[in-house]
Every structure is written in structure tokens, then in C-alpha cells.
Amino acid sequence: MKLMIKLGCVLCLMLPLLACARQDAVATTQTNEQGCTRIRSVGPQDPFKEPPPLKQACLGPYLLEIPQNYFYNQIGAEHDGSYALALEYPSLQPFKPGERMGLTFDISVRTVTINYNYVDRVDVQVPLRLSYDRGADSKNSPEDSLDSRIEGASFDGLTPYYIDMESIRKYYRSNGKRESAAIMQPGWHTDWFLARDKGGEVQTVIKCTPRAVTDSGVEYRDGKMVKNASFGVARCEHIFVVAELDTLVRIKYPREGMRAWQKIEARARDLLTASMKNKDRESKP
Template sequence: MTSLVNRLLLLVALLPLAACARQPAQKPVELTQTNEQGCTRQRSVGPQDPYADPAPLKQACVGPYLLELPQNYFDNQIGTEHDGSFGLALEYPSLEAFKPGDRIGLSVDQALRTIDIDFSYSDRFTPLQILERLSTPQEYDPESPTRSLGARIEEEPKHGLKPYYVDLARVRAHYRQKGIGDDMRVMKAAANMDWFISTDPAGRIDRLISCTSREQIDPGYAWKNGIPTKTSTDGMARCEHRFALADHRVVVKLGYLRDLLPEWHQLESRAGRLFVGHEVPAGFGTHGTADSADGERKGH
């Protein structure tokens, strides 16, 4: 009897070991990620601390280019998403990164102060071709007055850019012919964009800034001591600003309040420096061992 009991106890003790042996081995955590263009970045694994100060360096890929920035520059303040996608965020008016952890539980007024930055690479189209496509009517709506320079109201240069204001009367007539009612959002000033462009010596668009129509009088915010504060629940007048880093085949997209359009050059320059200044030179190891020419890689 004692022998039987001992055998049963031994069997019970061995069952968990047998169960573990049947489970497949866990796949090791990938410490790097390589994109289609051959850029390899170090992944962040384990718990992330957006409040870490000084902020640790995190890597991101834009096409074949490897960038390395303090994590508080990222819009989520911890680095790239799991698939490698990312956006950057600067705080107006300093145009510096938010302090570590400041964007966790982002308030409306903090969002108003945010300058959004995105980089996109294409090995199929050049940046100038992409900007041209954005300003050209598409096959599904070839008569669209919102995708054509010729259907817009051209006026004298402003802020060093050529304005092409949306013709709302023309827009509304176009959509009424399609059976769209006047109460639909596409008929509202707030849903339509004015364009401000610049061209290269060959006459190709190299900069396209789309801003909420000038006919949307209330921007949805007010300024106090140089800081914007939300005043309306009905949206915000904003700009979407695209320009080319032609040598890198990269289009940079900025997002900011419409009132900041006169500062477009400063905002664009800052975004361009973020890319070039934080690019890791080929052959440099993890968390780069050299500083860029303008010292960007040192700063937070």
C-alpha cells in the first residue's frame, strides 16, 4: 500500500513537468526591427517610462534613414509604435520637446500648443511628384474645385507664399450638382482649405500648406500672453504643411494652428533640422557615437 501511495505522489509531482515539456518554446523577443528599405532600429522592450529624465534615446526609421532622438520628442513620449511608425511633437512657442511625461493625459490646451511632425519616405514617387498629386484632381472627381489651382481664387503673395483660396461658392455649386445638401459638412467653411504654395525654379510645387478657409472667421481658440486657449467646441482652424527633403526622398508634414502660418518658415526649418540633425550616420553603432553638425543630437 505504501509503495502504491509513493508511486501516486511521484506521478502527481511529475505532471506539471510534463505539461511544461509539451508547451512550445517561447519565441525570443526581437531586439531589432528592419524595414523594407534595410534600415535597422533598436526596439524598446519591456516597460516604458515616459517620465524618465533625462529622456533616453530611442531609434526610428524613415525609409533607409535611421533617426535617434530623446524619447520625449515622440508624440507618445516613449518612442515608435510596435510597427515602427511614429510622429514627433514640439511645444509652441519654444519649439522644443515637451518635458518628459507632459503629454501623458494630454489636455486640450496642450494639444493646441503642439506642432505635429511626420516624415514619410517613398521609393516610388519623388517628393515633388507627391506634392503635385495632392494638388491635382483625381479620377473619381476630375471636376473637384478643391483639388485644382485653376478653380481657386488666386491672390498676391502673402507671407512669402502664393495663396490660392478655396472658392466656396464654386465648391457648394459642385456638390449640389452631386445631390449633396447644404447642411453637410463638406459645404461648410470649416471643412474647406485654402492653399499656400511655393515652387522651385522649374515651376514645380515644392511646398503646399493647406489651412482652414479664411471664411471660417472663428478659429476656435484665443491667445493670451502668447499662448492659445480653446474657446469653442466646434473644431479648430489649423494648417497642414508639407514640404520636401528632396535629397532624402522624404516629405515632411507639419500640423499647427492657422494663426501660426506667418511663422511657417521657422516651423519648417525646425522640422528639417530635427530630421537631418538626428540622422545616424551609416556605420555608427547603437545610440550613435558622434554628434551631428548642428548639435541637435545632444539636446532634449
């Protein structure tokens, strides 16, 4: 009798564990807040597969279908639906299937990373404007204001606003920073480059490792951009909007690519348009 009672107690203790061990079926689809439903990549994925299969991703209400080797991880969207794309500089073509597995410095420095961000509830121009004009907050630090930068001569459709390190150092000295602090060095900051339309409205914002940092950190070997022996890599962040899709686009690439900014922007825009599966969806009012 006592044995039966003990066995019963053991079973009672094990039941919760057995319930926890039972796994629910893995969902094969995922729907985001804007109602876009994508097919998830479930189970082991083969980044080396050729031809690369199409994988689905959502951009707000829009469904995209993109060959998996275009994705930064070369297997598709992450489990939460987030994703980025990666192209090779200067060709702006995708990496070969599986080439980004075991990412090396050489592959990293010639990567053009593209992030598409759907902007909901506010006008898509707002985050673009905040990238170069923070309003009252810009008075807190000279690097955040166009007025406290050094405007240069326009080139390639861009107007440069160089960092003024004299103003930067003066500001941070007054705030108790030591001369040896990293923020007192040019490499901690960025030069800005703005493109405007015919009406003077800012369309594109590019922020790059400043001109005071003369070493690009890269060189060419056998026609490929690779890391050189110096420390660090000069890079740019490129921001623009696709207004009709309420989308803010952020691109990162080696600073050498700034001269080809229009080509890079057009490539990112065209890739988005070509990947849309439900192009008939209307933008939010």
C-alpha cells in the same frame, strides 16, 4: 488501466495549449524593407525620465536617434516602427518629459506634429505634386483644382488659392447634395497656399482651415496657447520634400502658425538632419 488511458488523453489535449503558452523571446531589434535596423524599446518605458534617453527610429534606409520626449507618444517608435514627432507652438521646442501623458485639449491645440515619410520606387516630387494637382481626377470636384480656386495676392512667400464656395455649392447641388450637408459649409474645406522656387516649381504646399472660418479656436493664457470656448480649432497641414533624402514631410499645426511657416519648415528639416546617425548613406538612384 482506464485511469491511465484517461490521464494520457488529458495530456494529449493539453500539449497544444502548453505549446501556445510558451512565448518566443521578444526581439530587441527591428529591420525595415530598406535595410535599416533599429534598437526597439522593449518592456515598460518611463516618459518622465530625465534626461530623456535617445530612442532609435528608421526613415527608409536612414537610422535616426532622437530624445524620447520629441516623440508624439514621448516613449519612442511604435511596435511596428511607425512614429511622429511633436513640438510645442510657438517655441518649436519639445514638450517636457511626460507632459503629453493624459493629453489635454490645451496641449493638443499647441502641438506641432511632424511626420517624415520615406518615398520609395517613385520620385519624391510625385506625392508633393499630387497634393495640389490630381490631373484628370481634379476635374471631379472644384476644391481639388487650382484653376477653380480664387488666387489671391502673395504674402510671406506664399501664393494663396482660396476655396470658392459658390463653385463648391453649385457642384454639389448638381450632384444631389442638400444645402444642410456638411460639405456645403466652408469648414469642410481648406484654403491652399503654395511656395515656389525661382523657376516656378512648387516647393511647399500648405492647406488650412479657410479664411471664412474666422475663429481660430485658440487663445493665449499665461503665455501659452490654449483652447478657447468656441467649437473646433483652425489648423494647417504643411507639406514639403527633403529631396536628398527622398523624404516627404507632413506637418500639422494651429493656423496661427502659418505666418511662421518658413521657421517651422526649417525646424523640421534641421531636426531630421541632426537626428541622423548614418548620414553617409546615399539616396536611392
